[in-house]
Amino acid sequence: MKWYVGLSNTGHDPALAIIDPDGRVAFAEATERFVQVKRAWGILPDLAAHLEHAIAHVDFDPARDQIEVCTSWSTTHKRPKDELTNPLMARHMLDSLYDYQGCQFNNIGASFRLLELTDQPIEVRRFEHHACHAATGVYFSSAEDAVCLVIDGEGETGAISEYAVSGRRLKRRWRAWNAGASLGLYYGWLTLRCGFDGIKGEEWKVMGLAAFGEVRDDLVAELSRVLAFENHRPVNRDDEEISAILSEVETRIAHATRTPQEPIMQAADLAASGQYVYGRFADNLIAGCMKHEPSSLILTGGCALNSSYNGTVMQRFGLDQVDIPPCPADDGNAIGAALLAWCEDQDAPIARSDRSPYLGSSPNPAKIAACIEASAPHFKVSEAGENSANLVARKLAEGQIIGVMRGRAEFGPRALGNRSILADPRPAGMKDKINRLVKGREAYRPFAPVIPEDRLADWFETPQPTPYMSKTLRWRPDKLTQIPAVAHADDTGRAQSVTPELYPWLHDVLVAFEAETGVPIILNTSLNIMGKPIVHSVEDTVAMLMTTGLDAILLGDTLIEKASR
Ligand SMILES: [Fe+2]
Numbered sequence: 001m002k003w004y005v006g007l008s009n010t011g012h013d014p015a016l017a018i019i020d021p022d023g024r025v026a027f028a029e030a031t032e033r034f035v036q037v038k039r040a041w042g043i044l045p046d047l048a049a050h051l052e053h054a055i056a057h058v059d060f061d062p063a064r065d066q067i068e069v070c071t072s073w074s075t076t077h078k079r080p081k082d083e084l085t086n087p088l089m090a091r092h093m094l095d096s097l098y099d100y101q102g103c104q105f106n107n108i109g110a111s112f113r114l115l116e117l118t119d120q121p122i123e124v125r126r127f128e129h130h131a132c133h134a135a136t137g138v139y140f141s142s143a144e145d146a147v148c149l150v151i152d153g154e155g156e157t158g159a160i161s162e163y164a165v166s167g168r169r170l171k172r173r174w175r176a177w178n179a180g181a182s183l184g185l186y187y188g189w190l191t192l193r194c195g196f197d198g199i200k201g202e203e204w205k206v207m208g209l210a211a212f213g214e215v216r217d218d219l220v221a222e223l224s225r226v227l228a229f230e231n232h233r234p235v236n237r238d239d240e241e242i243s244a245i246l247s248e249v250e251t252r253i254a255h256a257t258r259t260p261q262e263p264i265m266q267a268a269d270l271a272a273s274g275q276y277v278y279g280r281f282a283d284n285l286i287a288g289c290m291k292h293e294p295s296s297l298i299l300t301g302g303c304a305l306n307s308s309y310n311g312t313v314m315q316r317f318g319l320d321q322v323d324i325p326p327c328p329a330d331d332g333n334a335i336g337a338a339l340l341a342w343c344e345d346q347d348a349p350i351a352r353s354d355r356s357p358y359l360g361s362s363p364n365p366a367k368i369a370a371c372i373e374a375s376a377p378h379f380k381v382s383e384a385g386e387n388s389a390n391l392v393a394r395k396l397a398e399g400q401i402i403g404v405m406r407g408r409a410e411f412g413p414r415a416l417g418n419r420s421i422l423a424d425p426r427p428a429g430m431k432d433k434i435n436r437l438v439k440g441r442e443a444y445r446p447f448a449p450v451i452p453e454d455r456l457a458d459w460f461e462t463p464q465p466t467p468y469m470s471k472t473l474r475w476r477p478d479k480l481t482q483i484p485a486v487a488h489a490d491d492t493g494r495a496q497s498v499t500p501e502l503y504p505w506l507h508d509v510l511v512a513f514e515a516e517t518g519v520p521i522i523l524n525t526s527l528n529i530m531g532k533p534i535v536h537s538v539e540d541t542v543a544m545l546m547t548t549g550l551d552a553i554l555l556g557d558t559l560i561e562k563a564s565r
Contacts, residue, residue, distance in 0.1 A: 001021040001064065001065045001066070002021055002065065002066045002067070002068060002345070003018060003019065003020060003021060003026075003058070003060050003065055003066070003067050003068070004018070004019040004067075004068045004070055004338035004339075004341050004342050005017070005018055005046070005051075005067060005068070005069050005070065005112075005338060006018075006019065006070045006071075006072070006132075006333070006334040006335055006336065006337035006338030006339070006341075007045040007046055007069065007070065007071045007072070007104075007108065007334055007337065008045055008071075008072050008132075008330050008331055008332070008333045008334040008337070009045050009071045009072060009073055009101065009104040009105070009108070010072065010073065010097070010101065010129070010330045010333070011041070011042065011096070011097040011098075011100035011101045011104065012039050012040075012041050012042075012097070012100070012201075012330065013030065013031075013032070013039055013040065013201075013329060013330045013331045014030070014031040014032075014040050014043055014044065014045035014104070014331075015028065015029060015030040015031055015045060015327075015330075015331035015332070015333075015334040015411075016028070016029065016031070016045050016046060016050065016051065016054055016334050017029075017334035017335040017337075017338050017359075017411075018054060018055070018057075018058050018060070018338070019335070019338040019339060019341075019342050020058065020059075021065075022351065023339065023342045023343070023346065023348065023350070023351035024351055024353050025139070025335055025353065025359050025411075026057070026058040026059075026359075027054050027057045027058055027359060027360070028327070028334060028335050028359040028360060028411040029050070029054060029359070029360040029361060029409065029411060030331040030411070030533075031043050031044075031045055031047060031050060032533040033360065033361070033409065033533050033534060033536045034047070034049070034050040034053065034361075034536060035047070035050075036532060036533055036536060036540070037533070038200060038201075038531065038532065038533055039199075039200065039201055041096070041100065041199070042096075042100040042103070044103075044104055044107055044108075044111070045104065045334065046069075046107075046108060046109075046110075046111045046112070047111065048110075048111040048114050048115060051111045051112070051115060051117075052115055053361065055115070055117065057361070057362065060117075062116060062117050062118065066118075067112065067117055067118050068125060068338075068341055068345075069108060069109065069112060069122050069123075069124050069125065070124070070125045070126075070127060070337040070338050070340070070341040071104075071105075071108065071124055071125070071126050071127065071337055072127060072129055072132040072330070072333035072334065072336060072337040073101065073105075073126060073129055073155075073156055074126045074127055074128040074129070074156055074157065075126070075156050076102075076105045076126075084098060085239050086154070086185065086239075087180075087239055087242045087243040087246055088180075088182060088185035088186065088188070088189050088226075088242070088246070089154075089185055089188070090198075093198070093199070108122065108124050109121070109122030109124065125337075125341050127336070127337045127340045127341070128155070128156070128157050129152075129155030129156050129157065129158075129330075129333065130150045130152065130155045130157065130158050130161040130172075130175065130301070131161075131163075131170065131172070131336070131340060132332075132333035132335075132336030132337045132340065133150045133152065133155075133161075133300045133301050133328070133332070133333060133336060134148045134150055134161070134163045134165075134170050134298075134300065134336070135170065135335070135336035135337075135339045135340050135343070135350055136300060136325050136327060136328075136332040136333060136335045136336040136339070137150075137298040137299070137300035137304075137323070137324075137325050137328070138165055138168055138170065138298060138350045139325070139335060139336075139339060139350055139351070139353060140323065140325035140326060140353075140355055140357075140468075141165075141296070141298050141321075141323035141325070142321075142323070142352075142355065143165065143296035143298065143321060143323060144165075144167060144168060145165055145166050145167065145294070145295075145296065146165040146294055146295075146296035146297060146298050146321075146323075147162065147163070147164065147165065147289040147292055147294040147296075147297055147298070148162070148163040148164075148165050148170065148297075148298040148299075148300065149161075149162055149163075149285060149286065149289055149297065149298070149299055149300075149301075150162075150163070150300055150301040151183050151184065151282060151285065151299070151300075151301045151302075151303035151304060152182070152183075152184050152301035152302055152303065153182055153184030153185050153188065153301075153302050153303075154177075154182055154184065154185060155177075157175060157177060158175035158176055158177040159176060159177055159181045159182035159183070159184065159185070159234075160175065160176045160181055160182070160183070160233075160234065160285065160301075161174070161175040161176075162174055162175075162285075162288070162289060164292070165298065167349050168349035168350045168351075168352070169343075169349045169350070170350075174233065176233055176234045180226075180227055180228065180234060180235070180236075180237040180241075180242045181227065181234035181236075182227075183227070183278065183281050183282060183285075183303050184301070184302050184303050186226050186227055186278065186281070187203050187206070187274075187278060187303065187306070188203065189226070189246075190206060190223070190270070190271075190274040190278075191203050191205070191206050193250070193253065193257045193258075193267070193270060193274075194206050194209065194257070194258060194267040194270055194271050194274070195257070195258035195259050195260045195261075195262060195264070195266075195267055196260070197260070203305070203306075204305070205442075205445070206271045206274065206275065207271075207275060207306060207307070207308050208444065208445050208446060208488070209264065209265075209267060209268055209271040209272075209444065210268075210271040210272040210274070210275035210276075210308065210490075211272075211446075211488050211489040211490035211492070212265060212268040212271075212272070212444065212489050213267075213268030213269040213270070213271050213272030213273070214268075214269050214272055214273075215269075215272050215273050215276045216256075216269050216272075216273050219253060219256055219269060219270060219273035219274075220273050220276060220277055222249045222252050222253050223249065223253070223273060223274055223277040224277050224280065225245055225248075225249055226245065226246065226249060226277075227281055229281070229284045229285075231288070232284050232285060232287050232288025232291075233285075233288065253270065256269055256270040256273075257270060258270075264442065264444065265444075275306075275308060275309070278303075278306065278309060279309045279312070282303070282306075282309055283316075286313060286317055287317075290317055294319070295319065295320040295321065296319065296320060296321040296322075296323065297313065297317070297319050297321070297322050297323070298322075298323045298324070298325075299313070299322060299323070299324050299328070300324065300325055300328040300332070301328060301329075302328065302329040302330065303328075304324045304325075304328035304329075304470070305328055305329055305413065305470070307469070307470050307471055307472045307494045308472045308492070308494075310322065310324055310470055310471045310472070311462065311464075311466070311471035311472040311473050311474075311492070311494075312462075314462075314464050315462050315464075321465075322464070322471075324468065324470040324471070325412070325468065326357040326410065326411060326412035326414065326416070326467075326468035326470070327357075327411050327412035327413075328412075328470070329413070331411075331412070331413075332411075332412065335411075339351075354501075354502070355467070355502060356502060357410045357411055357412060357416055357467075357468060358407055358408040358409070358410060358411075358416075358418055359408065359409075359410075359411040360408055360409030360410065360411050361408065361409050361536065362407065362408050362409075363405055363406075363537075363538050363541075363555070363556065364537075364538060365556070367537070367538040367539065368538050368555045368556050368558070371538050371539065371542050371555060371560075372555065372558050372560065375542065375560050379545075379560045379561055379562060380560070380561040380562075380563050381558060381559070381560055381561075382558065382559045382561070383557070383558050384554075384557050384558065384559055385557050386557070388406075388505075388554060388557040388558075388559070389505055389508035389509045389512055390508070390512045391559055392404070392422065392509055392512075392554055392559070393509050393510075393512030393513040393515075393516055394512070394516060395551075395552060395559070395561075396422055396423060396424050396509075396513055396522060397424060397513060397516040397517050399424060399427070399551075400423075400551035400552055400561070401421060401422075401423045401430075401433070401434060401438060401549065401550055401551050401552075402421070402422050402423070402550070402551060402552045402553065402554060402559075403420075403421050403527050403541060403544055403545065403550045403552070403553040403554070404417065404418065404419070404420045404421070404422060404527065404553070404554045405418070405419060405527065405535065405538065405541045405553065405554065405555055405556075406418050406505065406554055406555075406556055406557070407505070409534070409536070410534075412468065414448075414468060414469040414470075414496070414526070415524065415525065415526035415527055415534055416467075416468065416469060416496060416503070416506075416524075417450070417496075417498075417503055417505065417506035417524065419526065419527045419534045419535060420524050420525065420526065420527055421434065421438060421439075421524070421525045421526070421527050421550070422509070422522050422523065422524055423447075423485070423522070423523040423525075424485070424517070424522070424523065425447075425449060425483040425484075425485045425486040425519070425521050425522060425523040426482060426483060426484070426485070426517065426519060427484075427485060428484040428485065429485075430484075430485035430523060431446070431447055431484075431485045431486075431523075433549065434447065434523075434525065434549075436549075437548065437549025438529070438544075438548045438549045438550055439525070439528075439529055439530055439548075440529050440530045440548075441530040444489075446486070446487075446488040446489075446493070446494070447485060447486050447523045447524070447525045448469055448486065448493065448494045448495065448496060448523070448524050448525060449483060449486035449493045449494075449495050449496070449521045449522070449523065449524070450469075450495070450496040450497075450498055450506065450510065450521065450522050450523075450524040451495060451496070451497060451498065451510070451520060451521045452497070452498050452499075452507060452510050452511070452520055453465055453467075453497040453498060453499045454499075455520045456473075456495070456497055458476075458479075459475065459476060459479050459483075459521065460473040460474060460475060460476060460493075460495065461473070461474045461475070461476055462474055465497050466495050466496065466497045467496065467497055467498070467499070467502055467503075468496070469494055469495065469496040469524075470494075471494070471495065472488075472492045472493065472494045472495070473492060473493060473494075473495050474491060474492050475487055475491050475492065475493060477491070482519055483519065483521055485523050486521065486523050496524060498510060509522065510522060527541065527544065529544070529548065538555060541553055541555065542555075542560075545560065545562065550562075551563070
């Protein structure tokens, strides 16, 4: 039997994935979760300890099975660093990425030998970055045929690629690569001008801030010049031309920008206008895809994390289905690289799966037992067993804020119920309470609603499946007053729609919560504090209970409450 380990080796957001001999994901996890450092810049995706941890989750036997190692970058460095230029990216970012990637290219294989996963020299199989994005997109889509649009920062062969998906096989139609063709780098550039941190990946702060600003004609006119399109594809412009345009634009928008020290709301109009212009750029690309009259569109690449835009696409373009994988950014390419190797060896299409995002680590049962035992003298401990969904729903309805560590971790940036903080969306003060007492983050930032998929039409104006919290939808005006804690300033919510097939436990919580309150919606945010990745260990989850305003945590099916015993 042959297993495939995929490694995302872009230099930032490293991740590893293991594909089983049937072509399905057996394990996938971003390195940042394991090392508990946001984005894990420069860390090897096959870090020995993480690889050992991952292999323990699957049925691989080195005495019986073979292992293939695959990466999501098709080249090694052949061009001198000095030849790399990109006016939209700061020099120190370019240099660091180049050096980190070189380090990753040179070291792949060492951990496999150390752990005796193979006694053969590792021959790394390298796959094109955008093909990896596309393969991951198809894996998490139910579509047989579609158009797959990769909108990215920068790959080794492109910043934008369009693929035809036929019978779940990929064929590239076109790709564009020049500095002026990257929507991802445009958004990164915008992020810096709004006073946020590109290295920390704070593009989503721009999205959140956009709801508070005004789309201004003067800013739109300037920002629209950063990229140019013709026939729905980016126009080739050389570095000199782009630099000259950027310099003019930066001067003319200077009055609307902010430094990190200045008040956040100072950049609200720039964020709103920049987000609007991003939508116009992306619309242009999708309009090109529509020439092929697809009924399904798969959006992926880092820009597919733009949930505000994603939620507007399906109805406006008359599509039946818009699918976005739970991991559209570079971490997801660990899956794509391994899938492409499997497809190549089997001469087979990308396998269908149950589409579950629960592909990461399981909490260690012995550690859960030890933490429960240690907690017993200090906290109220309730072994809920199969009744845990009902118990959590009741406690939420009573106003508790509950951290959940249950089952395998989600793969991708969103907490989707297994490493989540859950709360009642009805109290107006709940958002501020969680931002201040639990997460320690900016007051303006919204929280996401989770809702049964078959109830979407009752609550949203543009209902559509969004199982991985990747689309922001507009609330129906008559519903807003019922769920103030999950309504953003522009009357939207970044929804997670839940079916009993994909999310049985979370669906049970929603059903029980509606029985208690009449509202089938719960606030869901990731189980972490600001600046840290989502928790990985049982001990860190207990630490969050003890050091934040969480009222309780659910470890497995045991509820541990601060309330007096
Ligand atoms: Fe990418």
